[in-house]
Amino acid sequence: xxxxxxxxxxxxxxxxxxxxxxxxxxxxxxxxxxxxxxxxxxxxxxxxxxxxxxxxxxxxxxxxxxxxxxxxxxxxxxxxxxxxxxxxxxxxxxxxxxxxxxxxxxxxxxxxxxxxxxxxxxxxxxxxxxxxxxxxxxxxxxxxxxxxxxxxxxxxxxxxxxxxxxxxxxxxxxxxxxxxxxxxxxxxxxxxxxxxxxxxxxxxxxxxxxxxxxxxxxxxxxxxxxxxxxxxxxxxxxxxxxxxxxxxxxxxxxxxxxxxxxxxxxxxxxxxxxxxxxxxxxxxxxxxxxxxxxxxxxxxxxxxxxxxxxxxxxxxxxxxxxxxxxxxxxxxxxxxxxxxxxxxxxx
Numbered sequence: 001x002x003x004x005x006x007x008x009x010x011x012x013x014x015x016x017x018x019x020x021x022x023x024x025x026x027x028x029x030x031x032x033x034x035x036x037x038x039x040x041x042x043x044x045x046x047x048x049x050x051x052x053x054x055x056x057x058x059x060x061x062x063x064x065x066x067x068x069x070x071x072x073x074x075x076x077x078x079x080x081x082x083x084x085x086x087x088x089x090x091x092x093x094x095x096x097x098x099x100x101x102x103x104x105x106x107x108x109x110x111x112x113x114x115x116x117x118x119x120x121x122x123x124x125x126x127x128x129x130x131x132x133x134x135x136x137x138x139x140x141x142x143x144x145x146x147x148x149x150x151x152x153x154x155x156x157x158x159x160x161x162x163x164x165x166x167x168x169x170x171x172x173x174x175x176x177x178x179x180x181x182x183x184x185x186x187x188x189x190x191x192x193x194x195x196x197x198x199x200x201x202x203x204x205x206x207x208x209x210x211x212x213x214x215x216x217x218x219x220x221x222x223x224x225x226x227x228x229x230x231x232x233x234x235x236x237x238x239x240x241x242x243x244x245x246x247x248x249x250x251x252x253x254x255x256x257x258x259x260x261x262x263x264x265x266x267x268x269x270x271x272x273x274x275x276x277x278x279x280x281x282x283x284x285x286x287x288x289x290x291x292x293x294x295x296x297x298x299x300x301x302x303x304x305x306x307x308x309x310x311x312x313x314x315x316x317x318x319x320x321x322x323x324x325x326x327x328x329x330x331x332x333x334x335x336x337x338x339x340x341x342x343x344x345x346x347x
Contacts, residue, residue, distance in 0.1 A: 005122055006030045008049040010040040010066060011084060012058040016109070020053065020084075023111045024118070037061025041069055048076060051122055053105075053114075056085040068237060071100055077233040077240045080121040084109065100238035110299060116334035168263030174221055176201045176214055179258050188241065188265050194234040195241045195263070202261070204232040204241075216245040220259040223247035241265055277337070281324045290317040294330070295337050 007029045011017035014035065021031040032047060034040035036058050052070060056063035063083055070076050082103040103117055168185030172178055177200050181189070189196050194205045204210050209232055216228040228245040244262040277283050277291055286307075293303045300318070304311040318330070327333045 004028065004030050005050040006032065006047065007118065008032045008034065008040065008043060008047070008052045008054075010034045010037065010052065010054040010058070010063070012036055012055060016107075020109065020111075020114070023115065027115055027118075029118070037063070037066045040066050044070060044073060044076065049079060050125075051080045051082065051118060053082050053084055053118075056083055067100060071233070071237040078125065078231060080125060082117060082121065100234075100236075102239070112330050113334060116330075120334070168265065170202060170261045170263055171258045172202055172217060172261060173258050174218060176203070176217055178202055184265075185263050188263055193236050195232045195243075205235055206233060213243060213245075217259060217261075220245050220248050221256060281321075283321070283324065287317050287320055287324075290314060291321055291337055294321075294334055 007024050009017055009020050009024070009031055011020065011033075012035055017033055017035070021033055024031045032043050032049065034043055038061050040052075040054065041061070052066070054063045054066050063085070067081055067083075070079060070081060080102045081100070082105060083101045084105050084107065086107040102121055105114060105117060168188045169182045170178055170185045170189075171180040178197055189202075196203060202213070204213065209230055212228075212230050216230065219228075230243045230245070232241045232243065234240060242264040244264065245259075248256050248259045277288050283291060289307065290303055293306065298306070300311055300314050304314045307314070318333075321333055322328050325333055325336045327336055
């Protein structure tokens, strides 16, 4: 049975807020409504939503204040956050993204795009915490089991095989001292944005999370069935890092010299590239441009204007996109496009 997802909708225009809530409820979401930032923060003290839709410009506390408070609140740093705004300039969009928002929808709201974006962001949370992590975990465990003795030397080559997954791989000893890491882990830890290396030891900015980390590392040396995921919030805001710590003692007599941790940067989401779409769906250059604009939330008339073509031409490309992606509604198409996997090394 699928658990009903909860959406917090923060919007000071009552008619628009009610309309959005009705559309979401019709799509089987549970919706909390807040007319301003203060009401939103009061609701966040009592409830943990699965996603937040929030206007930027409101009386009193604005959207950026709500986002900052959400990212700082324990247990909510990874909640997807989507801005709703009439500010359509490129710099406004960039400001919202840089503040840590996951997406940005421009008014007047296209409800099909809204529903597709909400569904895609919720699916993305699941993918980050399950599919990608599970796939990477299975892959490296196969490598580890094939490496007799699993010494640091044996792990060295296996660690760098994970660069193509955009997954950070860190080999540590029982004290948490880093022995080996791949390029993605080096990138993440060098930013020192809530997770880094201090005096050679893997360390986050939250003491309680560090205690969990070190306790789990100790268990990983002794247990096979361990499957811990620890979330480290970013100092700068935005979505957190996840550290996966599976058990690595495969037999009573086979104690590893070091253990492998997987570090996931949830901000390094599936930024879709045109090349990826071409390979997956055999799109033409024109179809690819239309697809990327749809992902950005543009309406058909806006796409026609930017490409300097008739809207009937855009509709023609849209029909081809439906056919090639096996969809028949714009909302489904956008959802499929937003679900494209991480770029491969060739992108």
